[in-house]
Amino acid sequence: MFRPLELFIGLRYTRAKRRNQFISFISTVSIVCIAISVTALITVMSVMNGFDNELRTRILGAISHATVSGLPGESVQNWPRAVQITDANKHVLGAAPYVEMQAFLQARRPSGALVRGIEPSEEPKVSDIGIHMVEGRLTDLTPSSWNIVLGRELAMTLGASVGDKITMAVPELRATPMGSVPRVRGFKVVGIFELGMQEFDANLALINMSDAERLNSMTGPTGIRLRLDDMFNAGLVAHQLADQLGQVYRVDTWMDSHANFFSAISMEKKVMFIILSLIILVAVINLISMLMMLVTDKQADIAILRTLGSTPRSIMGMFMVQGVLVGVVGIGFGVGLGSLLSWKLPVIVKWIENVTGVTFLSPDVYYISELPSKLLASDVGWVALITFLFSLLATLYPAWRASRTQPAQALRYE
Incomplete structure (x- = not known):
């Protein structure tokens, strides 16, 4: 001084x-x-x-802050109980089940894509895709309608627009007189979204979760997506939920998938x-x-x-x-x-x-x-x-x- x-x-x-x-x-x-x-x-x-x-x-508008999934290659066991436990956590604002799989899409041109089966009524709790719809609405993905919503870049790659028909093939083989062939199903494009991220706009497609389960021969969701009150609490919440859910569940965070x-x-x-x-x-x-x-x-x-x-x-x-x-x-x-x-x-x-x-x-x-x-x-x-x-x-x-x-x-x- x-x-x-x-x-x-x-x-x-x-x-x-x-x-x-x-x-x-x-x-x-x-x-x-x-x-x-x-x-x-x-x-x-x-x-x-x-x-x-x-x-x-x-990025977090398309993925979730945290994800609860089952063992590799298996669906989430007793997923309503898992949703109930995650909802009880004070840091969890919303939870929604989903089914995710890789698929081959064909319209005027072919393209691979990540297909995610969602519940349209639950999806707004965990993602912002609904507010980034360029055409159509997520609510058009009703059960057994075989409707699909595409990312804008993916739609351009396929040469598809709203109202067009596309063919989806998934790597789930089924037995036929001609041998094992992949499951193939026709879908109608009812919406297009644009998140502004190449990773999702060019590779992500959405369908109803029940349609995804039937197409992939699953009896439950692939996982449960979570939205938190603070995304930087993801690590803490992951540890808490892992202790509460048990060893048959795995909890991952956005930090794990996009850390680099x-x-x-x-x-x-x-x-x-x-x-x-x-x-x-x-x-x-x-x-x-x-x-x-x-x-x-x-x-x-x-x-x-x-x-x-x-x-x-x-x-x-x-x-x-x-x-x-x-x-x-x-x-x-x-x-x-x-x-x-x-x-x-x-x-x-x-x-x-x-x-x-x-x-x-x-x-x-x-x-x-x-x-x-x-x-x-x-x-x-x-x-x-x-x-x-x-x-x-x-x-x-x-x-x-x-x-x-x-x-x-x-x-x-x-």
């Missing part, structure tokens, strides 16, 4: 710029550079958070933070230059203060006050501008697109057509802290040089 003398003189040096306007200019440039660097880092981190959140939302993908996004965010922190380091170099010139300019003042009894530590504190003040002012402007820019960035980008006619994220190329932004207080805090530490370190060497000034040598030519 600085004593009042160091703080008073340090602030006086900050305000008094009549003798050397160039030092004042460098000080202003240092503040501007730090503010721009902090603004850029906060904005980029917010955009990274926005993409991460958007991808999580879209989200780890890559997290690593990319960390790397971007480190790289952009170097921009702040470059901006802080201006602060070192300003303080070194200030020390040279104030040699006589330093000598006089030393002859009046100021200690080297006191002299060092005076110049650290000015350097830290420049850093704090730059951080303050940077945090304010960065937060405002991150908050309004989608609107600003949309305005620039309307004015220039240039589309930054074309819907024909990218599944996320609007630039997302999510401002987190933790990111702002880390950016401000890192910048403050850089500014504090930048003041140490110039302040140390000032404290080593010898009064006799400094006043020799005064």
